[in-house]
Amino acid sequence: MATFEVTGGCRLSGEITPQGAKNEALEVICAVLLTPEKVTIHNIPEILDVMQLIGLLEAMGVVVERLGTGSYSFQAKDVDLCYLQTDEFRKAASRLRGSVMITGPLLARYGRAYMPKPGGDKIGRRRLDTHFIGFQNLGAEFDFDTDRKFYTVTAPGPDRRLHGAYMLLDEASVTGTANIVMAAVLAEGETTIYNAACEPYLQQLCRMLVRMGANISGIASNRLTIQGVDSLGGTEHTMLPDMIEVGSFIGMAAMTHSEITIRNVSYGDLGIIPQQFARMGIRFEQRGDDIYIPQQDHYEIESFIDGSIMTIADAPWPGLTPDLLSVFLVVATQAKGSVLIHQKMFESRLFFVDKLIDMGAQIILCDPHRATVIGHDHAIRLRGTTMTSPDIRAGVALLIAAMSAHGKSVIQNIDQIDRGYQNIDGRLNALGAQIRRID
Structure with a gap:
């Protein structure tokens, strides 16, 4: 050691x-899963947590190219959903708390997502209720396997599409808000998130999603309104x-x-x-x-x-x-x-x-x-x-x-x-x- x-x-x-901002990196890198088109991100900090997340996306089938120091392109054209149920995925994702934010994009785009209980700093209780209650508000079904410590969320109906809803978050969780926003941008109808986190990094995520074609208003406030769209495209983003x-x-x-x-x-x-x-x-x-x-x-x-x-x-x-x-x-x-x-x-x-x-x-x-x-x-x-x-x-x-x-x-x-x-x-x-x- x-x-x-x-x-x-x-x-x-x-x-x-x-x-570049670590907390922003974990959010915007997960957002590349929302589109099959190429997303380029600059000023990425090449630190352990971020590189583990990039490695996790590569294992899922995302094509990653390092363009230069801190600059990467991502293309999630063919995501291997079967990999998400393997022991290898469970071990890799459980080492990194930020990996929980792949759940919202996968749920929005594919109608289902899997996630082991994530790791991260041992700084006390860091519950995930806000994330999954938000998904349930959008119509998703939630299941937690207590033996394997494995979460499963599934969108409703034969079309596997989420539906917009009004929700008041029980805490202004930054990662929770980011996850719910990424799930809601492809949901059918309007979603209102009240008591949303409004940190600059969350604002950055929302602006990046807007450039990808999302319809989000209220950015920088604690009330976000999202009109769902059918699909998102690629973009270029520079981190704070x-x-x-x-x-x-x-x-x-x-x-x-x-x-x-x-x-x-x-x-x-x-x-x-x-x-x-x-x-x-x-x-x-x-x-x-x-x-x-x-x-x-x-x-x-x-x-x-x-x-x-x-x-x-x-x-x-x-x-x-x-x-x-x-x-x-x-x-x-x-x-x-x-x-x-x-x-x-x-x-x-x-x-x-x-x-x-x-x-x-x-x-x-x-x-x-x-x-x-x-x-x-x-x-x-x-x-x-x-x-x-x-x-x-x-x-x-x-x-x-x-x-x-x-x-x-x-x-x-x-x-x-x-x-x-x-x-x-x-x-x-x-x-x-x-x-x-x-x-």
Whole structure:
């Protein structure tokens, strides 16, 4: 198993460009199953999770061509539905949570779909009810084999076609909304999805589907209206930069006293992320579509108007993405002041704080959802240690901690980091970091 050996205390300088957005990639790559025509997608991050999904589509019969770094064409002309019931498919799909989003396109185009219980990060309960209740609202029949942990959904009637419906989602699930939208675009009649997720990546998916011939209104709102069409065609799509990488680089610059420029961030799609870092006392400038972070020795956390401790909590878009709370928590360990980190969506995502405590951080884990951080104001540096990455986002947060720490740190199980960050060690070493990959 590969590890990172990190020498802390190195100041970074230079420019870095974020990769394409992982969460968008998983959605739009699944959408190629909706048409027999060629779909070309640019700025795809060549990370472990995304490459596993592309490999899964190839095994299903999708013709995939790599056109260049991050650019691929897909043609799902002849999909092998029999493969979906094999043990090979079950093993491949169960390793990747994003694979659940092939269900909506297959159900819409072929009238049936199969899916094993998907894998992914172990960050608490991540139920799939929203996906399958949405399919049932469109008329699909649902079955779950508890012994094989295998889901089957089938469209009704002899024509195997879904039918539009009004639905109010019980949660604004991003992957759930994406799956239901992809199922509804080929359904007969009108579908209204209320309490829909409206993240920029979901907006990107909807706009891509519109270019393919779908009829979707309400994009960027939490109410989507879809008029079903008979078929979709090919298109060309360019993905957004990854907002999680952008936020990670902002926090990394502050923790390591570094001066860096983050290029081509699509600033208008970052939402509340820049403002939340500003509330942590981190200075930055928007320069066109770049973010410049000057070197600063100290950053002070704001308090609320009444003087009470700052709380940073995740929320559905346009609130703060939960994927960045691990980074905010690490950054707070060297801030001046205190902050309460409230992870509302997942109950196991804060369990990596024991590793930061071992490094000398002052953190009180209040319960599975909340942690209070008392910042050192850089007066006491974190110390290097050996730790294991539990999930993608905690993994990069631990990498940031190690880069700011005194001495050497070893991070084990870096496959978790590679799942979400492309060549992260090479790109950061180009800025002056000292990260050694040991296979």
